[in-house]
Amino acid sequence: MVDKALGTGGRKSDRDLKIRLKTAKGRTTSSTKWLQRQLNDPYVARARSEGYRSRAAFKIKEIDEKQKLFKKGMRVVDLGAAPGGWSQVAAKAVGSTAEHPLIVGIDYLEMDPIPGVILLQKDFTEDDAPDMLFKALGGHKADVVMSDMAWPTTGHRPTDHLRIVHLIEIAADFAIQVLNPGGAFVAKVFQGGTEHELLHMLKRHFRTTMHVKPPSSRSESAEAYLVAKGFKGAEPARAAEDDSDA
Known part of the structure; x- marks a missing residue:
């Protein structure tokens, strides 16, 4: 019964x-x-x-579980860091502390302090922002540059797509300037991925590139994440480009 x-x-x-x-x-x-x-x-x-500040923390945790982005002692830059979930995950993964911070986060929004993270309140698209980040790293190169940045949407898909790609281009250019050889770049993308030119550029600078959608990314969302690993180093890539122009 x-x-x-x-x-x-x-x-x-x-x-x-x-x-x-x-x-x-x-x-x-x-x-x-x-x-x-x-x-x-x-x-x-x-x-x-x-104790994470947003559900987005699980996206970078799941990406790291599959792609093995973080190791103890690595230096990480978090672009578009607010509210700080990605920085929290990275700080724990690399062993960053208040006495020896290894994470630098930047966002135009104000954020509460995060142990082991240097936070800069700044619009990353401003010309002096990359230099501020590099100085915050103490002049050291980064091992991972990650970006969860996204422009507020206008509702006009072609415009939104162009703005998103522009953000990724700025973030990728910064990553190429500051990454150690072997480093990784992670960025949010929408609407089916990145433009061919951007993807082609990343393939020149990184050994592997792929699009991933972690389980915590809502199935109805158009977002995915671009993961580029095995940074070849800025100078060799530039030299190859110079040779190809000759």
Whole structure:
């Protein structure tokens, strides 16, 4: 009898257990859907319980688990760092401490301090931002440059795509300037990947390039992540380009 009762409606399905919200006064339908999705998102709950500032922390954790980006003692630059989830993951993975910080994060948004992370409140697209980051590294080269940056969307897909690619180009150019040989570059992309020219450029500078979509990236989202590994070094690549122009 007990089994029969459970099998005929005594137990609610996962769908029935989801939190559902009504559109409140002053709240748009889209914002209501976003809030409902957040309340039902297991990664949001995990982020809170594990002390991460955002669910995005699990994206870089999952990428690292597959791609082995971080090792103890590595120096890492986090572009578009706010609210700081990626920097938190990297700091723990490389053993960064307040006494010996190995992580530098930059964002135009203000962030609360993160142990073991040097934070710069600055728009990375400004001309002096890369120099500020390099100085914050103490003049050392980086082993990983990672970017979760994205422009606010306009709703016009061709425009949004161009702006996103432009951000990746700036981030990739910075990575090529500051990475140690063998280093890695990780960047968020949208709408099916990067432009051919950008991907071609990265293939000249890195031994492997690939697009990945970690499990914590929502299935309905167009986002993916570009991972470039095995940086060849800036000078040899430039020399090869010079030779090809001759």
